[in-house]
Amino acid sequence: MPRALITGVTGQDGYYLSKLLLEKGYEVYGLVRGQNNPKIDFIREELPDVTILTGDLLDVSSLLRALGKANPDEFYNLGAISFVAYSWENASLTSDVTGKGVLNALEAVRLHSGDDLRKVRFYQASSSEMFGKVQQVPQSEMTLLWPRSPYGVAKVFGHYMTINYRESYGMHASSGILFNHESPMRGPEFVTRKITMAVARIALGKQKRLALGNLDAQRDWGFAGDYVDAMWRMVQQPEADDYVVSTGHTHSVRSFLDVAFNHAGISNWDKHVYQDPDFFRPAEVDLLVGDASKAKEVLGWEPKVSFEDLVRMMVDSDLERERATKD
Numbered sequence: 001m002p003r004a005l006i007t008g009v010t011g012q013d014g015y016y017l018s019k020l021l022l023e024k025g026y027e028v029y030g031l032v033r034g035q036n037n038p039k040i041d042f043i044r045e046e047l048p049d050v051t052i053l054t055g056d057l058l059d060v061s062s063l064l065r066a067l068g069k070a071n072p073d074e075f076y077n078l079g080a081i082s083f084v085a086y087s088w089e090n091a092s093l094t095s096d097v098t099g100k101g102v103l104n105a106l107e108a109v110r111l112h113s114g115d116d117l118r119k120v121r122f123y124q125a126s127s128s129e130m131f132g133k134v135q136q137v138p139q140s141e142m143t144l145l146w147p148r149s150p151y152g153v154a155k156v157f158g159h160y161m162t163i164n165y166r167e168s169y170g171m172h173a174s175s176g177i178l179f180n181h182e183s184p185m186r187g188p189e190f191v192t193r194k195i196t197m198a199v200a201r202i203a204l205g206k207q208k209r210l211a212l213g214n215l216d217a218q219r220d221w222g223f224a225g226d227y228v229d230a231m232w233r234m235v236q237q238p239e240a241d242d243y244v245v246s247t248g249h250t251h252s253v254r255s256f257l258d259v260a261f262n263h264a265g266i267s268n269w270d271k272h273v274y275q276d277p278d279f280f281r282p283a284e285v286d287l288l289v290g291d292a293s294k295a296k297e298v299l300g301w302e303p304k305v306s307f308e309d310l311v312r313m314m315v316d317s318d319l320e321r322e323r324a325t326k327d
C-alpha cells in the first residue's frame, strides 16, 4: 500500500486529494497545524481514514517528526497562506509560510531520505498567480514569471526552490503550476464561493446585496476535483518536472455572476451587486489563461468539468446548505 503525507489537508485541495488517494488504496497522513485546530473535527468526520499528524510548515523539526511517523512514498506540499488579498496585509508571514515553508518541507524530505534522495516523491503546489502581469497569452511552463502580490512572490520562491532541489540533489520534486480551481469546498473568502454563497442567500430571501471588488478580472477557473488528479499524475512520472494545469478558457468575474445568478433564477443581478473599494487590490492580476498542452501530452490529463457546470455545482451546493440552515 503506497503512503502519502499531505500538508494543507484541511484545505480545499487537501480534501479532494485525500479522497482520491484513499480511493486508490493509499495510506494517507494529513499534517494539521496549531493547537486544537477547529478543522480537525471536519477531517475526522469527512475523512475518517486519514491519519492526522500535527506539524507546521514554519517548524522543520515538526515536519521531520511527521515524516518519521508517516514514512511516505509521496509528499504533497499543499499547505500555504493562500489568500492573495491577505498577503499584502501579512506579507512577512506569507513569505515565511508560503515561501520559506516550501524550503522547510524540501529540506525535511531531504534529511529524512538519508542517502536515498529519490525515496520520497515531492509535489509543490505552485500557482498561476506567479504569472501576475502576464508576459504571454496563454501562459505556459516557459512564460516569464512576474508576480504581483506578496503571495505570488512567495510562490515564485517555492517554485524555484523545488526546481533547485531537483537539480541540486536529484530529488523527485515536481511543481504543478495550477490555475484557479474551485468547488463547493472552496473557502468563503475567494470570489467564486463568496458569490455562490451570496447568490443562494439572495435567492432564498436571506440577504439583499453583495459587495465585491474588480468585476473585470479574468480567470481560468477549473474544478478542484479534476486538478488533484493532475497532481497525482505528476508524481507518478518516472522523472519529476513542472506542469501548467488549466482549462485553457478564461472568464470574467462578471461572467461568473451571470451564470451563478441565472442558475438561481435571477436574471438581473445589477441591483444586488455593488463595488466596494475595500475589495480592490493594490496590484491586480488582470488576465489568466493557461496552456496545459504539456500536461495533456505527458500526463494524459484533461479537465472534465466545464466552467458553467462548475458554477452550477457550487450554487446548488450552497442552495442546499442554506435551505438546511435557519436565519
Ligand code: NAP
Binding pocket: 007, 008, 009, 010, 011, 012, 013, 014, 033, 034, 037, 039, 055, 056, 057, 058, 077, 078, 079, 080, 081, 082, 083, 097, 125, 126, 127, 128, 177, 178, 179, 180, 181, 182, 187
Ligand atoms: P486552502 O484551502 O487555503 O488551504 C490551505 C491549507 O494550508 C490549509 O489546510 C491550511 O491549514 C494550511 N496551512 C496554512 N498555514 C500553514 C502552516 N503554517 N503550516 C501548515 N499548513 C498550513 O488552499 P487550497 O485552495 O486547498 O490550495 C492548496 C494549495 O494550492 C495552496 O498552497 C495554494 O496556495 C495552492 N494553489 C491553489 C490554487 C487554487 O485555485 N485553489 C491555485 C494554485 C495554487 P488551516 O486549515 O489550519 O488554516
Ligand code: G4F
Binding pocket: 082, 083, 084, 085, 126, 127, 128, 129, 178, 179, 180, 181, 189, 190, 191, 192, 194, 211, 212, 213, 214, 215, 217, 218, 219, 253, 279, 280, 281, 284, 285, 288
Ligand atoms: O478568488 P480570488 O481571491 O482568487 P485569486 O486572487 O485569483 O487567487 C486564487 O487563485 C490563485 C491561482 O491563480 C491561487 F494561487 C490562490 O491561492 C487563490 O486560490 O480572486 C479572483 C479575482 C481577483 O482578480 C480579485 O480581485 O476576483 C477579484 N475579486 C473581485 N471582487 C474578488 C472580489 N476577489 C475576492 N476574493 N473577493 C472579492 O470581493
